[in-house]
Amino acid sequence: MKTITILSGKGGVGKSTISASLAVLLSQENRIVTADCDVDAANLALLFGIKKLEKSQKISTNLKAFVNKNAKDCKKIVDNCAFSAISWDKKKQLPKINKFLCEGCGVCLILCPEGVTLKKVKNASIGEGQTKYGFSIISGQVESGKCRERKSWENSA
């Protein structure tokens, strides 16, 4: 089996277009499968005329930290967050976690085991579809506002 990756630094130059054409041509004499690893904005399926993928499975590639009221003595987690995702809520006298910035690294949990929980979040999905050209497509998509795209494509690949 050969794996061919289509890539480029710049956007909009025709990566998906070339991928789709190559796939259709190769499929005439070979058994092939295509994978859309542009999980930020996956749209290779659209080029095969597929609007919605049939099988879609939610996956989790990311953890997020959540604080509870026991975190009131854990002001230190604010300065120890390498991603500036934690601030101090003066009103509530509790740390506050910005869910868009949290990387789920777990440092706050290590420093404040009573006040922080780390939960898996369903942040992505992997879909599968059958093209009219006789081969299938696997496509990964990270939900908007969620990070960890690398791990999502590792899963879809």
Add this chain to the structure above:
Amino acid sequence: MKITVTGGKGGTGKSTVAVALASALAKDKKVLLIDADVDCPGDDLLLGIKLEKLADVENMIPVFDFKKCLKCGKCAQFCPEHAIVFVKGENPIFIADQCIGCRACRIVCPAGAISEAKQIIGEIFTAKNGNLVVLSGKMKPGIEESSLVVNAMKKNIKEQEKNFDYIIIDTAAGTHCPVIAALLGSECALAVTEPTPLGAHDLDLILTLTKKLKIKTQVVLNRSDIGVENIIQKVVKNHQTKIIAKIPYSQEIEKKYCAGIPIEHKAIEKIIQWIKK
């Protein structure tokens, strides 16, 4: 005032619009243009200017003192990125490119065998062109967390922000970490798209994101005359926003793009009117 230019799909004209907007505003205002497409920056090329290096972007990495190491494996166990590999009875092996600098290993090490060093993960460049100051970030190839460079740039300008009337931020394609990092803190955003099904699909994603971040977003339709506009109109309507400006496909624009000259078009004037409101 901070305005972020984004769009979801690649190659729709984000940088073209950001550069044209910044240049037009800089005629009578002080403008800072931040090229936050740190994986593949190119605003300097579109402006035809030469950047000078301002600073390195550094990230914390652990340094192991194997004389103190108890070979307990805790560092590897707590590393969220699996950047530390541990085999029983051996010294931990560190994979620098995987490290995101969270310090979990140093905090959990019971022997104090881990200290901190810095690795360079990117660079920040700058240039000045009259009223326009450009700040451009560049990621070291192979490093994963490009949002760290975006955040470093934003930190770098924090104190100078008040010296500018407008800050224009040009994001990468896509809708995730580095784009979110660029968007946070903006008053409004422009989503640049093209009238194709792929443009519509990715526009839907980016408008969903800016809604979640509560950033008011208007749409700029590029190459507006070659494609199917109604599919974009549908997405725009669903998100209760508007196409604020249309830029048709023209050879003149393409020529300027290739020559590194910011485009001047009535669409850019329309955007400025909206911003000034």
